[in-house]
Amino acid sequence: xxxxxxxxxxxxxxxxxxxxxxxxxxxxxxxxxxxxxxxxxxxxxxxxxxxxxxxxxxxxxxxxxxxxxxxxxxxxxxxxxxxxxxxxxxxxxxxxxxxxxxxxxxxxxxxxxxxxxxxxxxxxxxxxxxxxxxxxxxxxxxxxxxxxxxxxxxxxxx
Numbered sequence: 001x002x003x004x005x006x007x008x009x010x011x012x013x014x015x016x017x018x019x020x021x022x023x024x025x026x027x028x029x030x031x032x033x034x035x036x037x038x039x040x041x042x043x044x045x046x047x048x049x050x051x052x053x054x055x056x057x058x059x060x061x062x063x064x065x066x067x068x069x070x071x072x073x074x075x076x077x078x079x080x081x082x083x084x085x086x087x088x089x090x091x092x093x094x095x096x097x098x099x100x101x102x103x104x105x106x107x108x109x110x111x112x113x114x115x116x117x118x119x120x121x122x123x124x125x126x127x128x129x130x131x132x133x134x135x136x137x138x139x140x141x142x143x144x145x146x147x148x149x150x151x152x153x154x155x156x157x158x
Contacts, residue, residue, distance in 0.1 A: 011103065011143045012143070014031055015105055016030065017083065018030035018045070018046070018150050022150070024050050026046045026048055027046045028046070029082070029083055030045050030058050031081065031083070033062040041071045042064075042071065043062055044057075044059060045061060047061060059086050059093060075098040077098075079102070080099050083106065084106045084147060085124065091125045091129060092128060100137065101138075103139045103142060105144060107140050108120075115155060125138050126138045126140070
């Protein structure tokens with residue numbers, strides 16, 4: 001499988017996890033943490049509402065799960081695939097964890113017009129990464145249409 005096909009597969013899974021998060025009453029965000037060799041270390045969903053924990057974002061959920069499963073030693077060179085652009089907290093957590101690549105489907109600019117609850121930041125994920133001395137690559141807006149479709153569905157009254 002090509003790197004591009006793998007990337008699309010991981011992003012599609014992150015988008016599916018976002019739909020699961022929304023079905024559970026949470027904001028529609030999902031993440032997949034993959035080691036340098038392409039093995040999935042953990043998946044995460046936004047669980048802020050269901051857990052009552054404002055830090056229960058999808059990316060942090062994936063990092064916590066991978067750590068709990070004993071995979072923290074495999075974070076160096078890892079990629080975080082996220083359905084939506086990681087917020088400053090999640091981008092920073094990726095840096096601290098040693099993740100060296102962040103790939104997201106939908107940009108904050110794409111979803112902030114209809115996911116209006118909570119604070120919004122003018123800093124992008126790339127801005128946060130650029131403010132560090134860490135060597136992290138950020139690739140965004142890769143599957144924007146698919147991710148935005150799930151996000152819009154999550155906020156549309158049924």
